[in-house]
Every structure is written in structure tokens, then in C-alpha cells.
Amino acid sequence: MPSKSNVEMLEKVAGSLEASNGVFVVDYRGLSVKETQEVRRALREAGAEMKVYKNNIVKIALENAGLPNIDEMLAGTCAYVFYEKDAVDAAKVIKEQSEKLKKMDFVGAIADGVALSAEEAKAYADLPNREQLMAQIAGLINGFARDIAVCVKEVPAGLARTVNAVSEQKQAA
Numbered sequence: 001m002p003s004k005s006n007v008e009m010l011e012k013v014a015g016s017l018e019a020s021n022g023v024f025v026v027d028y029r030g031l032s033v034k035e036t037q038e039v040r041r042a043l044r045e046a047g048a049e050m051k052v053y054k055n056n057i058v059k060i061a062l063e064n065a066g067l068p069n070i071d072e073m074l075a076g077t078c079a080y081v082f083y084e085k086d087a088v089d090a091a092k093v094i095k096e097q098s099e100k101l102k103k104m105d106f107v108g109a110i111a112d113g114v115a116l117s118a119e120e121a122k123a124y125a126d127l128p129n130r131e132q133l134m135a136q137i138a139g140l141i142n143g144f145a146r147d148i149a150v151c152v153k154e155v156p157a158g159l160a161r162t163v164n165a166v167s168e169q170k171q172a173a
Contacts, residue, residue, distance in 0.1 A: 046092070049082055
């Protein structure tokens with residue numbers, strides 16, 4: 001019979017998985033309490049939270065939730081970063097903190113229902129976030145609209161220049 005604390009932890013992990021869109025698994029070995037608090041604060045600002053659970057409990061919770069099997073990643077000192085909205089924002093924070101502290105690294109992830117390797121999870125940090133993508137799309141739309149306006153304006157302007165040139169030729173003759 002499982003202990004009461006393990007059952008409670010399983011419920012917490014299941015709740016975190018249900019409330020999130022995915023999870024990054026990070027190795028946090030060597031982080032001090034102060035550094036861990038700093039990482040958690042930065043993640044909270046990005047709409048994510050870092051929790052430390054027993055790896056076996058997380059394996060069971062992932063299986064119960066029908067999420068991909070990442071058993072090979074769940075070994076050693078793992079922390080779990082659950083993100084609610086944008087995986088890219090959470091990945092960027094993890095990457096920034098790992099470069100700053102030199103004590104954290106990606107182990108893997110589950111994003112959009114797919115298991116990701118450490119390299120694939122790290123690649124999320126190099127993608128533009130939602131706001132950057134929206135700005136790029138708006139810039140493209142604005143550019144197309146400007147080009148269309150210039151083309152539409154040039155049709156009557158070209159016609160006017162042609163008519164003016166013909167009238168000048170007739171007056172000269």
C-alpha cells in the first residue's frame with residue numbers, strides 16, 4: 001500500500017499536469033536555495049512554475065494522464081517546469097538561468113503532447129515567442145497593404161501622365 005505522502009504527491013503532480021500545457025524537465029543539481037528561488041521567480045513571471053517531485057511519482061502521473069513516456073529522462077536530480085501558456089517563454093527563462101548560473105540544464109520535455117529530447121527542448125528557447133510572432137505577422141501584413149496601396153495609386157497616376165504627355169505632343173504639333 002502506497003504511503004499517504006506519495007498519494008498526495010501523485011495528486012499534486014496530476015493537478016500540475018492537468019493545469020499546464022506541458023512540462024520541461026531540468027537538471028538543477030548544485031543550485032543553492034537562493035538560486036532556486038531566483039529561478040522560480042523568473043519562471044513565475046513567464047507564466048510557469050518549477051516543482052520538485054519524486055521521479056517515480058511523475059512517471060506514474062504521466063502514465064495516468066496518457067502523456068508520452070519519458071522514463072529515460074527521469075533520473076537523478078530533476079525539477080519539473082510546468083508552463084500554462086507559452087512553452088517558448090518558459091524555455092527562454094530556463095536557458096537564460098542555466099547560462100547565468102551554469103548549474104542547470106534541459107533534460108527533456110513534453111510539449112504539445114510530444115516527448116522532446118534535451119536538444120529539442122533547448123531549441124524552443126531559440127524560437128520567437130507569441131508576441132514576437134504576432135509583430136512579425138503584423139509587419140508582413142502592413143508591408144503587403146503598403147505595396148497594394150502604391151500599386152493602386154500608380155494606375156491613375158500613370159494614366160494621368162500618359163494623357164498629359166499626349167496632350168503636350170498634340171499642342172507641340
